[in-house]
Amino acid sequence: MSDIILAGQDLDHDHDAHHEVVPDRGIARWLLTTNHKDIGTLYLWFSFIMLLIGGTMALVIRTELFEPGLQFIEPAFFNQMTTNHGLIMVFGAIMPAFVGLANWLVPMMVGAPDMALPRMNNLSFWILPLAFGLLISTLFMEGGGPNFGWTFYAPLSTTYAPDTVTYFILGIHMMGASSIMGSINIIATILNMRAPGMTLMKMPLFVWTWLITAYLLLAVMPVLAGLVTMMLFDIHFGTSFFNAAGGGDPVMFQHIFWFFGHPEVYIMILPAFGIISQIIPTFARKPLFGYDSMVYATASIAFLSFTVWAHHMFTVGMPLAGQLFFMYATLLIAVPTGVKVFNWVSTMWRGAMTFETPMLFAIAFVVLFTIGGFSGLMLAIAPADYQYHDTYFVVAHFHYVLVPGSLFSILAAVYYWLPKWCGRMYDESLGKLHFWLSFVGVNVTFFPQHFSGLAGMPRRIPDYALQFADFNMVSSIGAYVFGFSQLLFLYVVIKAIKSGEPATDRVWEGAHGLEWTLPSPAPYHTFTHPPRVTEIEAHS
Amino acid sequence: MKARRARIAAKTGVKVKKNWLGRCIGLTAALLAGNAWADSLNMTSGVTGISNTIYELHMLIFWICVVIGVVVFGAIFWSLLRHRKSRGVEPAQFHESTSVEIAWTMIPTLILIAMAWPASQALIEMYDTGGEDMTVEVRGYQWKWQYKYLDADYNETFGFFSNLATPTDEIHNRSVKGENYLLEVDNPLRIPANRKVRFLITAEDVIHAWWVPDFGIKRDAVPGMLNELWTIVDQPGIYRGQCTELCGKDHGFMPIVVEVLPEKEYDTWYGEQVRQAQARKEALSKTFTADELMAEGEQVYNTFCATCHMPNGKGVPPVFPALDGSAITMGDRYAHIRLVYEGVPGTSMQAFGNQLDAVALAAVVHYERHAWGNDAADVVQPRDVINLIAGEVK
Amino acid sequence: MRKPAADSTAISLQQRNGKTAWQLALIVVGMFGFGFALVPLYDLLCEVTGLGGRTGGAYAYDPATVQPDKSRLIQVNFTTNTNAGMPWEFWAEKGGVRVHPGELRQMNFFVRNTTDRRMIGQAVPSVVPPSAAQYFHKTECFCFEQQVLEPGELLEMPMRFIIAKELPKNVQTLSLSYELFDVTNFAARVSVAGSEGSE
Secondary structure (H helix, E strand, O other): OOOOOEEEEOOOHHHHHHOOOOOOOHHHHHHHOOOHHHHHHHHHHHHHHHHHHHHHHHHHHHHHOOOOOOOOOOHHHHHHHHHHHHHHHHHHHHHHHHHHHHHHHHHHHHOOOOOOOHHHHHHHHHHHHHHHHHHHHHHHOOOOOOOOOOOOOOOOOOOOOOOOHHHHHHHHHHHHHHHHHHHHHHHHHHHHOOOOOOOHHHOOHHHHHHHHHHHHHHHHHHHHHHHHHHHHHHHHOOOOOOOHHHOOOHHHHHHHHHHHHHHHHHHOOHHHHHHHHHHHHHHHOOOOOOHHHHHHHHHHHHHHOOOOHHHHOOOOOOOHHHHHHHHHHHHHHHHHHHHHHHHHHHHHOOOOEOOOHHHHHHHHHHHHHHHHHHHHHHHHOHHHHHHHOOEHHHHHHHHHHHHHHHHHHHHHHHHHHHHHHHOEOOOHHHHHHHHHHHHHHHHHHHHHHHHHHHOOOEOOOOOOOHHHHHHHHHHHHHHHHHHHHHHHHHHHHHHHHHHOOEOOOOOOOOOOOHHHHOOOOOOOOOOOOOOEEEEEOOOO | OHHHHHHHHHHHOOOOOOOHHHHHHHHHHHHHHHHHHHHHHOOOOOOEHHHHHHHHHHHHHHHHHHHHHHHHHHHHHHHHHHOEHHHOOOOOOOOOOHHHHHHHHHHHHHHHHHHHHHHHHHHHHHOOOOOOOEEEEEEEEOOEEEEEEEOOOOOEEEEEEEOEOOOHHHHOOOOOOOOOOOOOEOOOEEEEOOOEEEEEEEEOOOOEEEEEHHHOEEEEEOOOOOEEEEEEEOOOEEEEEOOOOOOOOOHHHOOEEEEEEOHHHHHHHHHHHHHHHHHHHHHOOOOOOHHHHHHHHHHHHHHHHHHHHOOOOOOEOOOEOOOOOOHHHHOOHHHHHHHHHHOOOOOOOOOHHHOOOHHHHHHHHHHHHHOOOOOOOOOOOHHHHHHHHOOOOO | OOOOOOHHHHHHHHHHHHHHHHHHHHHHHHHHHHHHHHHHHHHHHHHHHOOOOOOOOEOOOOOOOOOOOOOOOEEEEEEEEEOOOOOOEEEEOOOEEEEOOOOEEEEEEEEEOOOOOOEEEEEEEEEEOHHHHOOEEEEEOHHHOOEEEOOOOEEEEEEEEEEOOOOOOOOOEEEEEEEEEEOOOOOOOOOOOOOOOOO
């Protein structure tokens, strides 16, 4: 079935307008809310604050790397910065932002009044500030915070870790619990609370990608929990999971970590795919090309993501058979990913496009994520990876897929749906300015890193040989441009909420989906009665 | 250009031909200049068969990506230009095509299989460690490398540590950085050209990784696990690499320098090293003068101890205790030797018995007892160390 | 607050959500267990396939059934190292030997406790190339158990091994490394790696 276009009606729309339930005011409202819109808002603001904190750490890193020599910070602190930048961006910015978007949008997109388990939803969110407060506070504790990379390989993270590693483990457990509970909620909502008439193959792509992502989270977050528990036992209870002395194996750590870690990176991109699949059709005024294919491709990517983990470990000393298998599996996963890109381009093809800010971010996503995909393809070639592994070539690759990839999709989503959430349009010129600054900034920051990696610069070093100097200087300049541009985004959002032009219900001319049948701003409670799906606009 | 030529022709009545020769020269010049510039951006093709194979594979995949990129981005940009509402176009409504989906699933799959074939060949070649001419053990420490040479019977002949040699003044911007900043060591690894050298890679503490880009080889050094690498270097020269696995504070400060010597020169050097190692073994029973001990001791101290205990012996209390005027350096010499030999588990004080022979240990302990403000009454000889660890002293 | 359309459907939705939640929670618990199960699974895979340089536990050798393959000579070299914080001396009698596949050989190793206290050491073996590891059988090895040494004590430790004749033809050199660790303070436990013999 083609792109789902449902014209439904929320029968209780007018009714609610008369008896709009006023939520509690002040702190109590936010602490105790079980409303998916409020919780979505909390997640999104939290993730933005985390983005700024993680971004500040990135700027500390790039400031030190501006020139050769140690100018500002000591190597030990540098390692804490790289570690916490990674942890905060992955677990504190990208993932919670996607959960926030899911909270806001999934119920409205499927015609449900709220998430399946609203009180658990509240708990899922409020664990996060606690977890990250704990993690960030370790930077100020004696011995310093975690300094072993966001990938925390043993024995650097066990036998040789600072005392704060125990808090790190606790923090990871908390973040994991939050993600798991969030995923249970999302799956239950999608499976049980769709409006009548909305079959699975009629759901918006964003809902599909989140359904699949939620299953991935359920599968791998517990493995991460098991892994850090094993670490805890090795550190405090005398076991030897990863200590060769007692019969353990540091390489096993890597296998278990990446069994979690690889699906994790797909967890961070699949919702992005869903967002882009909603935005491009709207601004091309054309249905998404190959809806069924997009669903199958997403599911294939998710399934294959469990089979490729050791491509992060090509240099660890794996036997030849292992290397070949993981190389082939990794090459294979490029196929469904490519299919998705082709489908987006085909959606644009012979549409009638306009280029509002969400569309700019979405198009940049397609182009720049594809570049990240190309460097990923190069990395998949195991013999070549011997020259790329643990260099800035890898750093360039994953920043391309995560920043102009995941982050741009989140920015696009906020621009796209903000008018629905707050009933006001953002300033289009400022939005476009934010886009262009971000686009230029992100490329100036990360493109040169391909070259410093090819030239031989390793990762995670606070100082470097002279031949890498030019690339690093350019990269640092780009980082400052990109970083400070996000403050412009903050301004745009606040300005919109406070004093933006009132938005229409449909907001965007080409927008389709249940959420666009609601008023802007969406009332506090929506779809208290499931919408009657009155017609499905079929597309030939 | 076409329009311009037409205008000129119209004005002057003269038909201006396309300057093909000029175009070719210009294009070639641009390509050559661009090529040299592009080379500076690219991975090295290196000095071994493997590094060249990897380079060619890298370029093959790169060009395939470029072609795919040109096609996909070309379609996107064409679409952005032509299929916009401002041009007044009506959006088409087509939204599926099973045949197209099959096509753009199958074609990439075939391209990937085409990539996988040469990649597999290269991998098989890289894993062929047999038939080596010599073996060197490479061991990663926090934060230096140790190299041990094995003779034809695989007995260890000599070994040494390879420490970063860049002065801290350069690192802390107090003096101008040298050409090989952060990529220079006190004792480089030396291997012969044109012989198959096998490396056995281990680690003392955490995971490190040994990488020489020009050789196209990299392998993790995992504590408790043995890894194997090989190389045949065609061209003598000096080649530099770095540790490529986060291993703690000075991960960025433990480079690798390999000096590849012509075979004859290598054999001469090797013979000399074996002779010196033999002399060193004999020195274990020698009695040194105080001056000799101080000279050797100072050198050992500055290489192994000064980063933590500081050149002036003042340390960084409480983490790195002061040695100048400490109870240990002024107390019983056997307790002092034992502490240096065994280290202090759970702290940064390593077990230097693993790293220094009895001569170096005696010298450095002697130095610590007599340098700065210290003036112990005793002299420390290698046999004191040997007797202690043999259990023949209290 | 949600206004239920009809009481029976409202309750059943809540029940359905709860049921779904519990089913999913079961997946979570299962995957947590799977994470821990990966530990023995990993060892099992390493042993069965020989991947990862593991050499397996004590090998029962029946001299009557094995004939050396005189057509091949395999170079075996031994490397010994003591890990960080382990100040014992540890060396092999010889750096290497040449053996025929199927031939039982012995190599002697020595350890000396150089400290003034009683210590316990554990040697961990590792073999390269990885494809050879599963064919390297130890019938007797000090690595099968912890070694307790008094201060100053010197111990000679024999290791007996036999290389299976199925060793891939392209393997001519095999390296065995032992890494010696200080396990004095480890709680007494059976090796986590599973087999009582192995690393």
